[in-house]
Amino acid sequence: MGGSKRPATLIEKILASRAGREEVRPGEIVEIGVDARVARDFGGANVVRRLEEAGLGVEDPSRTFFTLDCNPTGCDQGYAANQHRIRLFARAHGIRVFDINRGIGTHLALEEGLVRPGG
Structure with missing residues (x-):
């Protein structure tokens, strides 16, 4: 597997969508709208x-x-x-x-x- 990318979790997908981004990762500070x-x-x-x-x-x-x-x-x-x-x-x-x-x-x-x- 080596360099394979971990799939995003459901929460990461939701946060990325709300932030207008392709992806977010654990530990990032993400600004989103509610x-x-x-x-x-x-x-x-x-x-x-x-x-x-x-x-x-x-x-x-x-x-x-x-x-x-x-x-x-x-x-x-x-x-x-x-x-x-x-x-x-x-x-x-x-x-x-x-x-x-x-x-x-x-x-x-x-x-x-x-x-x-x-x-």
Whole structure:
């Protein structure tokens, strides 16, 4: 075999495609675009807090959305506060929110056409 080239893994093929390159290899730093950014009510409020603390907004609100599906009843005060913070931030930055009872976040991304196979 000597100089034969190792076939690319599925992940390498996906990353190369998204980077507009023929190939990528392990250890490389590769810059790629994403279809969408999604944050849920569980961690989304932490993202919002950090963005606010840094005085940052969101580069592309049309590719960003929140889903409030981790505690759809809002019966836990911590979750309710997180959901409120997310709604306020989203409203201020023109970000779409899939609110309580809209569905499961990862499924919504596909169902709403926000992401698609092969991106």
